[in-house]
Amino acid sequence: MKPPWWQDMVLYEVYVRGYFDSNADGIGDLPGLTSKLDYIRDLGVNAIWLLPIFPSPLRDDGYDVSDFRGIHPDLGTLDDFRRLLDRAHELGLRVLVDLVLNHTSDAHPWFVSARKGPGHAHHDWYVWSPAQDKYAGARVIFSDTETSNWTLEPACGLYYWHRFYSHQPDLNFDNPAVREEMLDVVRCWLDLGVDGFRVDAVSYLFEREGTESQNLPETHAFVRELRRMVDAYSPARALLAEANHPIEDLAAFFGQGDEFHMAFHFPLMTRLFLAIRLEDSRPLAELLAKSPSLPGGCQWAMFLRNHDELTLEHVTKEEREYLWREYAAETASRLNLGIRRRLWPLLSGGRRQIELLHALILSLPGCAVLYYGDEIAMGDDPRLGDRMGMRTPMQWTAGSNAGFSQAEAPRLYAPVVTGPEWHYAGRNVASQDRQPTSFLNWLRRMVRSHRADPIFRGPGLSLVPADNIHVLAFVRERDDGRILCLNNLSRFVQPVTVDLSEWKGRVPRELIGGATFPAIGSDPYLFTLGPHGFYWMRLERS
Numbered sequence: 001m002k003p004p005w006w007q008d009m010v011l012y013e014v015y016v017r018g019y020f021d022s023n024a025d026g027i028g029d030l031p032g033l034t035s036k037l038d039y040i041r042d043l044g045v046n047a048i049w050l051l052p053i054f055p056s057p058l059r060d061d062g063y064d065v066s067d068f069r070g071i072h073p074d075l076g077t078l079d080d081f082r083r084l085l086d087r088a089h090e091l092g093l094r095v096l097v098d099l100v101l102n103h104t105s106d107a108h109p110w111f112v113s114a115r116k117g118p119g120h121a122h123h124d125w126y127v128w129s130p131a132q133d134k135y136a137g138a139r140v141i142f143s144d145t146e147t148s149n150w151t152l153e154p155a156c157g158l159y160y161w162h163r164f165y166s167h168q169p170d171l172n173f174d175n176p177a178v179r180e181e182m183l184d185v186v187r188c189w190l191d192l193g194v195d196g197f198r199v200d201a202v203s204y205l206f207e208r209e210g211t212e213s214q215n216l217p218e219t220h221a222f223v224r225e226l227r228r229m230v231d232a233y234s235p236a237r238a239l240l241a242e243a244n245h246p247i248e249d250l251a252a253f254f255g256q257g258d259e260f261h262m263a264f265h266f267p268l269m270t271r272l273f274l275a276i277r278l279e280d281s282r283p284l285a286e287l288l289a290k291s292p293s294l295p296g297g298c299q300w301a302m303f304l305r306n307h308d309e310l311t312l313e314h315v316t317k318e319e320r321e322y323l324w325r326e327y328a329a330e331t332a333s334r335l336n337l338g339i340r341r342r343l344w345p346l347l348s349g350g351r352r353q354i355e356l357l358h359a360l361i362l363s364l365p366g367c368a369v370l371y372y373g374d375e376i377a378m379g380d381d382p383r384l385g386d387r388m389g390m391r392t393p394m395q396w397t398a399g400s401n402a403g404f405s406q407a408e409a410p411r412l413y414a415p416v417v418t419g420p421e422w423h424y425a426g427r428n429v430a431s432q433d434r435q436p437t438s439f440l441n442w443l444r445r446m447v448r449s450h451r452a453d454p455i456f457r458g459p460g461l462s463l464v465p466a467d468n469i470h471v472l473a474f475v476r477e478r479d480d481g482r483i484l485c486l487n488n489l490s491r492f493v494q495p496v497t498v499d500l501s502e503w504k505g506r507v508p509r510e511l512i513g514g515a516t517f518p519a520i521g522s523d524p525y526l527f528t529l530g531p532h533g534f535y536w537m538r539l540e541r542s
């Protein structure tokens, strides 16, 4: 049987509002994105994920949905969306959209009616209580802005439940009508032809007294129902979970292979930033060693950054303090329990480190997810509120508005990045495209090398004992071959000996340049790695 298309997926996360403005109103839109799909295909990726495109008052940048079946008028029409799908499919790109099941905007007509009180339409589509003491085990996620998961609705004198902003009331998944309606929303997008969903905040669908009201059995049961529905579609569609939890709870979202196909590997993401700053492979090795094996057909989604803050929720208090100190010395870059910076500024522009981090997400088991703009070393704008500083316009050229829009600069939905260190003039697609040594061209080669090699698909990973804690060594293995991956987390050159006796007689051949190394003998094998260097070595028969 042919493996499903997501097995060798490299996914590119797109913020439609910030990508390309086709009608000079200062806002990126679906036709604009459609006109840039060739560029995305040339990155070597084979799928895109669109941040929410639905009608919304934009108080959480579109995650506050006011109509699950429409398109935000700023971004275009349903016909524009159909054209985007058609063009993407022509180019061999799959399209995933965000699916926000947990909550709506308070401007959604359901809530507008519900808030009037019991007896009004849709009232029981939301979670109400006369007092604030219910479900006290659930923590507040947006701790910088919210003090409680309950907010009083003056119109009816009851409190409504919300895990995120108070303008995002949670839907009541205990109500079968809500479950049916949300499945119907999913059907509507599948019928249009989307290839899958990134399912937002999926762990919070149900709440129960005496629990943390997350990852409940009822939530998993609903996910299985969703999966059964998705499975009925052909060609195959994919479900990707956004659930920020420790690895055991997160892995539960794969079920017995009957829930999600993929889940973002949040714990590994945070540890990548810890390991590279500590220059120590152990935070990664320990996590990889205890990673459960996944049901067949399931895989991790590996990522470095996205449109949200870098979450530090699931590290120890000491680790969090350390990461804050190291990566967010100015408190303005801290948000909730995380750091709101883009990848390049986070690492102070350290190209070798950024290359190593990409090599890791491309070589560890799972698919890789890239965030728009990171491929051109884009900066951010810490002056903008919430997470908007990481969602500034894509930089296409050194021309006005970075080539993003023909509108006058003050009309842009957000300013382009012009701070001296991160000015768009040198960090844009046109200039990086022309430069053979640019990060953009480096990443294109890496994505291509990764996708060309079937060994990187599938789950096989074994850690290889190495005698230097700065170096993470592992082998990716399948019946048809094996690749040794060596990663130097230190900023200095490092020697490392690894025990490769299992593969005695084989010849390491570097995957990207093709150089052949001395054959493996009985003694431990010595490599030297440059600062933040990494090798991908195929172990071939001589």
Ligand code: GLC
Pocket: 060, 063, 064, 100, 164, 200, 201, 242, 307, 308
């Ligand atoms: C997810 C989204 C985030 C949003 C939140 C509430 O975590 O990634 O951007 O604010 O859900 O919908």
Ligand code: CA
Pocket: 021, 022, 023, 024, 025, 026, 027, 028, 029, 074
């Ligand atoms: Ca526009």
